[in-house]
Amino acid sequence: MSTGDDLLREAQDRLDAAMESRGLWPEEDSAWVRGAMTALPRHRFAPDVVWEWDGWTWVAVDREREPGRWAALVYPEPQDSTVTQITDGLPTSSLSCTQVVADMLDSLMLQPGQSVVELGTGSGWNAALLAHRAGPGGRVVSVEIDPGLARAAAERLAAAGAPVEVRTGDGTAGIAGLEPVDRLVATYAVETVPGTWIEQVRPGGRLVIPWGRLGHYALTVAEDGTSATGWLQGLALFMGDRHATSAATSPAPAPGGETAVDxxxxxxxxxxxxxxxxxxxxxxxxxxxxxxxxxxxxxxxxxxxxxxxxxxxxxxxxxxxxxxxxxxxxxxxxxxxxxxxxRGRPEQWDFGMTVSPAGQTVWIHDPASGPYTG
Known part of the structure; x- marks a missing residue:
């Protein structure tokens, strides 16, 4: 009979092998990601109770009572997340899917010794991975709006020996009193990238931001420090900003009309x-x-x-x-x-974004092409 530790190792090995066989581990400059995830495994940042959808409702799965089921939920398929908190019947926090975490860390291009701000601490796992990469000469500051999540994450990070400053607050406003950092990463989706996030990053620095709950962009801050431009990097579903309101329907005008839609x-x-x-x-x-x-x-x-x-x-x-x-x-x-x-049937990778004091623009192929509208 497998012990709890055996079950975890087996589940961890299955997920690692799935990432390997599907070519999902970053290579070259971001090969460090795989080693960091091995050194700081997901289960060290998961609560003792996680949640599973049974087709009707979210069901609690307790680590002590059901170790095998708990391990399988903490180490699911690469594209699946682990729900760690339910509020009023809906998921409000999770351990993000391994594939997306790896992809976003790759997009961030964090280097040893650099400073990074994380918005949305959650379980603390992503912050630990950032600290692993930044190393002794770097600095990781993570902000979480939920006080309970912030406390639990700080405890897990301390137990893992990950030097992360966890603060409680609303990340949408950035972190007051903090000098510009080299990198910024958000773990929740926004419809409009706040200007405060651009100001939080030094010129030439990089931001990785989930947008529209569908994909994440990597933006580079311009030399004047007031704008940032970049490309879509990957697709995934993200939990939204807790303060966000639903997006208004804004149909694009029908172009020309020379051909009817089939x-x-x-x-x-x-x-x-x-x-x-x-x-x-x-x-x-x-x-x-x-x-x-x-x-x-x-x-x-x-x-x-x-x-x-x-x-x-x-x-x-x-x-x-x-x-x-x-x-x-x-x-x-x-x-x-x-x-x-x-517009030529653009692929998702043809879409870019510019955020400036004038607003946010999504474009295709080149910023000079203007907004993606008719």
Whole structure:
């Protein structure tokens, strides 16, 4: 019979092997990430109770009573996170999925001896990895809005020997009184990158920020210190800023109109992935998610402001919105599809972002191309 330690080692080895076989471990300048995750394993930063979705509700899984199940949840598939806190029936904190943590650390390009601010301490695992890389000559300051999470993370970090300054506060405002740092990373998504985050980083420094709960950008601060520009680095779902309000629906104007939208073609392109991100830019108020693939693929739509929803799927070669209240959402997205086609069907990696005192602009190919709109 396996002991708790054996179960953890087996689960940890499975996750490491999955990352290896799928080519998900960063290489070259970021090869340090794998070693850091081995030295500072996920389970050292997980609470004794984690949560699992059973199809109806979130169920608590206790480490002492169910060590094997707990280990499997702490070391899931590379693309899966571990829910560590439920508030009013909804997840409010998690150990982020290993694939995304590795990708974001790679994008951050943190060097030994540098200073870094982390916004959203959570369990403390990511902060520990940052401290491992920054080393004795570096500095890691992490801020967490939830006092309970901040206390628990500080205790785990101390037990792991990770020199991280954990502060309690609202990271959206940055950290007052702290001189500009070399790097800044957020662990929760924002719709609009706060100007205070740009000011927190020195000219030439780098920020890695989840945006729109769909992907993360890496931005480099300009020499004047007032703006930052960069590219989309990866896709993943992120928990949002706890103070954020739902994005308003802002359909892009339909371009030219020389060709009518073919719903079947739009459906096929949407399940391919690149259009999904483009619609997130052009129609931020409509949450679009794809389930399954091929003939079984389905697209779910939900309007954040009204709660209207739709399920779009194939039926005998035709597309049907299964929920009548949201049929208009599919029609609204046609404008975004036409925009995407007119702009040359850009891939998700073609999207960049500039944040300046004048506002935030998402563009494709080159900042000079202007906002991604019709």
């Amino acid at each position: 719903d079947q073609e739009m459906f096929e392109d949407l399940t391919g992935g690149h259009l999904l991100f483009a619609l997130r830019v052009s129609h931020p108020g409509i949450v679009v998610s794809v389930e399954g693939s091929g003939a079984r693929a389905r697209v779910r739509l939900r309007e954040e402001t009204s709660g209207r929803s739709a399920l779009v799927k194939r039926t005998d070669g035709a597309l049907v919105a299964a929920t009548g209240e949201g049929r208009e959402l599919w029609v609204a997205l046609r404008a975004g599809y036409q925009l995407w086609r007119e």
